[in-house]
Amino acid sequence: MMISKKVDQNKLNISDIFHNTSDLIIHEFETNFGIRAIACYIEGLIDKNLMDRDVLKPLISGLNKPKNIKKIIFVSQVKEMDSMEDIATQLNYGKVALFFEGNNMGYTIELNQWEKRAVEEPNSGAVVRGPKEGFIEDIVTNKSLLRRKIRSSNLIFEDYTLGKQTNTQISLAYIKGIVNENVLKEVRKRLGGIDIDSILESGYIEELIEDSPLSLFTTVSNIEKPDVVAGKILEGRVAIFVDGTPHVLTVPRLIVEGFMTSEDYYLRPYFASFLRILRVISLILTIYLPGVFVALQLYHQEMIPTVLLISMAGAREGVPLPVVLETLLMIIVLSLIKESGLRLPKNFGSTVGIVGALILGESAVRAGIVSGVTIIIVSIVAISEFIIPEMVQSIALYRIIILLLGSFAGLYGITCGFMVITAQIVSIDSFGVPYLWPLAPMDWQGTKKDVFVRAPLWRNIFRPRAIERRNIKRQTPPWGK
Amino acid sequence: MKWNTIFLIVCTMLGIFLIGCWNARELNELGISLVMGLDEEGDDILLTAEVVDPSFTQKDGGSVGQGGPVKYVQGTGCNVFEAFRDVVLKFDRRLFVSHNKVVIIGEDLAKNGVAEHIDELFRDREQRETAHVLIAKGAKAYEVMGISSGLESIPANYISNLIKNIKENPKAMDMNMIENLKHFYHEGHQSIMGVIEKRGIGQIDKMVEETDIQDYELSIIGSAIFDEGSLVGYLNGNDTKALNFIMDRIEGGIITFPTPDSALGSKSEFSSKHRELSSVVIINSKTKNDVKIKDGNVVLSTKIRLRGSIGEVVGNIDISKEENLKQMEKACSKSIEEGIKTAITKVQKQFGLDVFGYGLVFHRKYPKKWMGIKENWDQVFSKADFEVEVKTDIIRTGLINTPVIRKKER
Numbered sequence: 001m002m003i004s005k006k007v008d009q010n011k012l013n014i015s016d017i018f019h020n021t022s023d024l025i026i027h028e029f030e031t032n033f034g035i036r037a038i039a040c041y042i043e044g045l046i047d048k049n050l051m052d053r054d055v056l057k058p059l060i061s062g063l064n065k066p067k068n069i070k071k072i073i074f075v076s077q078v079k080e081m082d083s084m085e086d087i088a089t090q091l092n093y094g095k096v097a098l099f100f101e102g103n104n105m106g107y108t109i110e111l112n113q114w115e116k117r118a119v120e121e122p123n124s125g126a127v128v129r130g131p132k133e134g135f136i137e138d139i140v141t142n143k144s145l146l147r148r149k150i151r152s153s154n155l156i157f158e159d160y161t162l163g164k165q166t167n168t169q170i171s172l173a174y175i176k177g178i179v180n181e182n183v184l185k186e187v188r189k190r191l192g193g194i195d196i197d198s199i200l201e202s203g204y205i206e207e208l209i210e211d212s213p214l215s216l217f218t219t220v221s222n223i224e225k226p227d228v229v230a231g232k233i234l235e236g237r238v239a240i241f242v243d244g245t246p247h248v249l250t251v252p253r254l255i256v257e258g259f260m261t262s263e264d265y266y267l268r269p270y271f272a273s274f275l276r277i278l279r280v281i282s283l284i285l286t287i288y289l290p291g292v293f294v295a296l297q298l299y300h301q302e303m304i305p306t307v308l309l310i311s312m313a314g315a316r317e318g319v320p321l322p323v324v325l326e327t328l329l330m331i332i333v334l335s336l337i338k339e340s341g342l343r344l345p346k347n348f349g350s351t352v353g354i355v356g357a358l359i360l361g362e363s364a365v366r367a368g369i370v371s372g373v374t375i376i377i378v379s380i381v382a383i384s385e386f387i388i389p390e391m392v393q394s395i396a397l398y399r400i401i402i403l404l405l406g407s408f409a410g411l412y413g414i415t416c417g418f419m420v421i422t423a424q425i426v427s428i429d430s431f432g433v434p435y436l437w438p439l440a441p442m443d444w445q446g447t448k449k450d451v452f453v454r455a456p457l458w459r460n461i462f463r464p465r466a467i468e469r470r471n472i473k474r475q476t477p478p479w480g481k
Numbered sequence: 482m483k484w485n486t487i488f489l490i491v492c493t494m495l496g497i498f499l500i501g502c503w504n505a506r507e508l509n510e511l512g513i514s515l516v517m518g519l520d521e522e523g524d525d526i527l528l529t530a531e532v533v534d535p536s537f538t539q540k541d542g543g544s545v546g547q548g549g550p551v552k553y554v555q556g557t558g559c560n561v562f563e564a565f566r567d568v569v570l571k572f573d574r575r576l577f578v579s580h581n582k583v584v585i586i587g588e589d590l591a592k593n594g595v596a597e598h599i600d601e602l603f604r605d606r607e608q609r610e611t612a613h614v615l616i617a618k619g620a621k622a623y624e625v626m627g628i629s630s631g632l633e634s635i636p637a638n639y640i641s642n643l644i645k646n647i648k649e650n651p652k653a654m655d656m657n658m659i660e661n662l663k664h665f666y667h668e669g670h671q672s673i674m675g676v677i678e679k680r681g682i683g684q685i686d687k688m689v690e691e692t693d694i695q696d697y698e699l700s701i702i703g704s705a706i707f708d709e710g711s712l713v714g715y716l717n718g719n720d721t722k723a724l725n726f727i728m729d730r731i732e733g734g735i736i737t738f739p740t741p742d743s744a745l746g747s748k749s750e751f752s753s754k755h756r757e758l759s760s761v762v763i764i765n766s767k768t769k770n771d772v773k774i775k776d777g778n779v780v781l782s783t784k785i786r787l788r789g790s791i792g793e794v795v796g797n798i799d800i801s802k803e804e805n806l807k808q809m810e811k812a813c814s815k816s817i818e819e820g821i822k823t824a825i826t827k828v829q830k831q832f833g834l835d836v837f838g839y840g841l842v843f844h845r846k847y848p849k850k851w852m853g854i855k856e857n858w859d860q861v862f863s864k865a866d867f868e869v870e871v872k873t874d875i876i877r878t879g880l881i882n883t884p885v886i887r888k889k890e891r
Contacts, residue, residue: 228757310535312508316535323507420490
């Protein structure tokens with residue numbers, strides 16, 4: 001729709017486009033030189049003080065011709081537009097639109113300001129050492145946080161708008177020269193294929209672009225901290241910022257990223273390696289422990305050391321439920337406690353903890369409903385799960401499958417389950433990168449430097465070569481000079 | 482591709498669901514048996530099992546009855562399996578024998594031949610071939626079961642800890658089921674088993690002037706000798722130690738021998754009152770057996786290489802001197818040699834059975850001659866000459882060099 005020379009017509013048109021919504025403000029005024037004008041904006045998206053001081057005041061006092069607008073107002077971004085629809089879209093992003101009598105052009109002025117959360121430490125991925133800032137909901141702030149980590153002209157943002165109703169801003173971030181161009185092309189292609197009405201969180205994007213949508217394991221990472229995103233894109237990955245969420249996605253994702261935290265690279269290599277190994281052990285424990293526990297108790301009692309067997313049998317005396325149901329029950333109770341503690345207001349959270357620990361743990365054993373050994377096993381499972389938070393979503397179901405297999409068919413069943421699930425993981429690619437790299441296909445260089453152990457930084461000369469093969473040298477080591 | 486995956490998953494899962502919950506047993510349906518005793522009652526087999534009552538591990542629940550947290554169950558039958566199934570109708574939980582630590586065989590049963598009764602102990606999937614076998618010396622198996630004079634509350638642990646202690650003092654024999662089976666199959670090696678004996682506790686009670694022998698303790702000193710699966714006699718502790726040496730089963734222990742005269746000559750003033758005996762702690766020992774044919778006669782030879790450290794010195798000898806240490810080494814070797822010679826002679830004279838396994842060595846070395854000789858190897862063995870050679874290296878002398886009673890040199 002073209003812009004009319006008549007201000008009144010424009011006013012009608014813009015109200016029409018917005019269907020007379022109540023938060024669209026249309027301010028009529030007249031300059032000292034007698035030019036009638038209207039300013040349109042959406043309430044709450046702009047800085048009214050700035051508008052009054054730097055736009056309205058100079059306009060009213062000094063505008064003689066609409067063409068001179070850029071000479072008169074003190075705002076950095078003023079754009080001339082001739083399409084009513086474009087202007088309407090811009091209003092949604094917090095711009096002010098100006099129309100003048102006798103001029104068939106509209107002007108948009110960037111004055112956006114809205115309520116946003118301060119940059120603070122995110123709930124997930126808290127660190128002892130390292131930057132504590134986290135992303136917030138505002139994409140502009142998020143981009144600036146990343147730019148502050150990587151001050152290079154090679155850091156490139158590419159903006160998209162997705163979601164037919166929400167018009168959500170999406171931004172790709174990558175480093176020219178380090179990023180894998182094929183991955184980048186693939187990401188662009190998959191984003192271009194998205195045709196959905198709304199994108200409320202980056203989870204929408206994650207689900208729509210991931211490689212194996214039916215797998216238990218995700219092939220897209222989500223990250224809340226700028227230093228982590230910086231680390232990822234410096235290894236050749238592509239980051240996807242979504243407006244309205246502090247969770248930034250990076251692709252491609254390798255399964256070993258689940259064991260890594262940003263702190264690994266800030267702490268001493270020995271301790272970091274110890275933590276890595278601890279996380280691998282805890283992954284194995286949290287998935288297999290309940291299943292193996294049940295399988296050993298039901299089918300392979302001869303494999304349990306005698307003394308342990310006797311005390312386990314003692315603990316089971318008088319417990320009414322079969323051991324499978326007992327373990328399953330406790331896992332469900334554990335999930336209940338965890339979920340309720342998560343969703344409740346913080347003040348109630350501690351209450352839930354007390355109820356969970358004391359009433360369900362202690363009393364259930366005392367009442368003889370569950371055996372003490374099961375409580376210990378489930379507690380170990382829970383604790384182990386907490387140190388690999390990135391993988392929680394994948395392993396929660398995996399654990400129950402293994403538990404059921406163990407109860408049906410003992411260690412034989414667990415082995416079968418392990419094989420099927422491992423085969424599935426091995427078959428996954430994330431944007432062309434094997435999901436299990438560097439373990440399968442085996443890359444010894446990658447494995448020994450940054451998987452189970454974190455080699456000292458001066459040893460870590462190359463970037464992961466699965467992600468990008470060209471230009472993988474991070475540094476020239478002291479002995480290479 | 483997709484259908485292939487689904488097909489694969491279905492096939493794998495089918496394998497799991499087809500076997501279902503076969504053989505699943507909850508822990509509280511099991512009667513965990515830790516010791517099993519086999520006896521002969523008339524023509525029947527009497528099986529006694531020591532079943533642990535696990536509720537004793539719960540502090541507030543469960544009550545520990547007399548005789549520790551275990552119960553004894555017995556069953557009779559015309560063979561071992563039948564006896565096992567007899568238990569089922571008397572005892573509420575199914576016997577679970579995978580954790581059997583010890584199998585005790587009564588003397589009567591052993592004398593009449595144990596070989597035909599232990600087939601079940603190997604054939605049953607639940608039985609473990611690592612269980613130790615002991616012969617109840619002069620008693621029924623059930624008579625020694627239940628005695629627990631140690632600190633362990635479960636008698637089975639008491640017995641199995643005694644067996645573990647053999648590496649501190651190799652005067653007893655530690656044979657487990659699978660080794661027994663090997664002995665039954667081997668030609669030229671008669672089987673031997675450990676021994677367990679019930680005896681009254683007397684010595685300790687004298688200290689508190691309570692002479693009543695009302696309590697019993699167990700002792701596993703000695704070993705039992707079998708002829709084609711039937712018990713024929715026992716060896717005492719020292720002979721068992723020699724047997725362990727020849728069979729290369731020494732993991733530790735001490736050797737005691739007369740202290741050699743000091744190179745310095747002068748005898749200690751204490752020496753007349755005491756027998757001067759010193760000891761060497763075995764660090765490790767390696768035995769090589771060999772059989773030679775000299776002038777048509779079979780000669781058995783055993784070479785032992787032993788490393789030890791001095792454990793106790795009684796006598797006036799300065800072991801910081803190299804030549805004195807050599808003397809000690811020689812005396813130690815001689816003591817072992819004598820012990821072994823005594824044992825072989827005794828076995829040759831008394832039993833005429835090759836319990837040492839020289840026949841195996843002969844079989845390997847002269848396979849053709851063995852074919853002619855194997856029927857009467859035991860006679861050949863009992864007439865054979867033997868030579869024993871022990872080499873001792875003392876590599877440590879303990880914390881002090883000179884014996885405490887050694888006179889100061891002025």
